[in-house]
Amino acid sequence: MSADTRAPLVDIRGVDKHFGDFQALKGIDLQIERGEVVVVIGPSGSGKSTLCRTINRLETIDAGTIAIDGKPLPQEGRPLAQLRSDVGMVFQSFNLFAHMTILENVTLGPIQVRGLKKQEAEAKAMELLERVGVGHQAGKYPAQLSGGQQQRVAIARSLAMRPKVMLFDEPTSALDPEMINEVLDVMVELGAEGMTMIVVTHEMGFARKAANRVVFMADGEIVEVAGPEEFFTHPRSERARDFLSKIL
Numbered sequence: 406m407s408a409d410t411r412a413p414l415v416d417i418r419g420v421d422k423h424f425g426d427f428q429a430l431k432g433i434d435l436q437i438e439r440g441e442v443v444v445v446i447g448p449s450g451s452g453k454s455t456l457c458r459t460i461n462r463l464e465t466i467d468a469g470t471i472a473i474d475g476k477p478l479p480q481e482g483r484p485l486a487q488l489r490s491d492v493g494m495v496f497q498s499f500n501l502f503a504h505m506t507i508l509e510n511v512t513l514g515p516i517q518v519r520g521l522k523k524q525e526a527e528a529k530a531m532e533l534l535e536r537v538g539v540g541h542q543a544g545k546y547p548a549q550l551s552g553g554q555q556q557r558v559a560i561a562r563s564l565a566m567r568p569k570v571m572l573f574d575e576p577t578s579a580l581d582p583e584m585i586n587e588v589l590d591v592m593v594e595l596g597a598e599g600m601t602m603i604v605v606t607h608e609m610g611f612a613r614k615a616a617n618r619v620v621f622m623a624d625g626e627i628v629e630v631a632g633p634e635e636f637f638t639h640p641r642s643e644r645a646r647d648f649l650s651k652i653l
């Protein structure tokens with residue numbers, strides 16, 4: 406059961422983050438509803454990764470609050486492990502365990518953190534691997550798969566923890582061009598099925614197809630929030646116009 410079904414699923418209020426003297430996040434406010442797909446874009450160094458990392462508590466925050474499903478982020482211990490399984494994260498580098506098979510990569514969390522029986526975890530993992538199109542690779546090791554296949558395994562591995570929200574931090578930027586779409590297609594489908602997602606990406610086709618809202622960040626701030634068509638055709642801020650003129 407949700408702690409509070411009226412609260413936004415992700416509720417970020419007044420969040421600041423410093424690294425020494427440098428302020429990477431400045432008063433971030435962002436509420437994300439259940440089933441929403443939010444695409445975060447902005448220049449390199451604008452704080453997109455830092456924002457993602459604060460949401461699953463890979464980084465602490467210096468001010469403000471972050472709540473997931475009505476519950477403030479815990480500081481440590483068992484609640485933190487629970488949070489990490491509520492918030493799935495897929496990074497630019499796939500981070501699969503090299504010495505484990507694809508199937509073992511996907512069953513590890515469910516067995517160790519969620520306490521599933523091996524057989525149960527394997528059945529669920531196979532279902533997810535089929536869903537992302539790599540079921541036939543289950544017995545192989547990560548190095549035997551292409552980058553696009555590994556990233557789809559990484560998505561399946563996150564989904565196996567039954568997260569409430571999925572964070573994607575530039576999930577296709579390390580991939581060869583011909584593999585980008587096979588990963589984005591899985592993400593589009595996931596969004597269409599109702600998964601709540603925060604996606605840092607410069608793939609505008611994906612944003613147009615899948616995003617409910619686009620969040621534009623610059624210099625640690627949210628500068629602009631708009632629907633994808635509106636944002637790409639009529640960016641309001643000078644910084645967004647400047648950024649778009651460089652990437653489009």
Ligand code: ADP
Nearest residue numbers: 424427429447448449450451452453454455456
């Ligand atoms: P983006 O993902 O938008 O490119 P990041 O969130 O990675 O930006 O970084 C935002 C800023 O914070 C950058 O200037 C970066 O150098 C700085 N930063 C990020 N992580 C650290 C860290 N662990 N220590 C010091 N500075 C950091």
Ligand code: MG
Nearest residue numbers: 453454455575
């Ligand atoms: Mg980044």
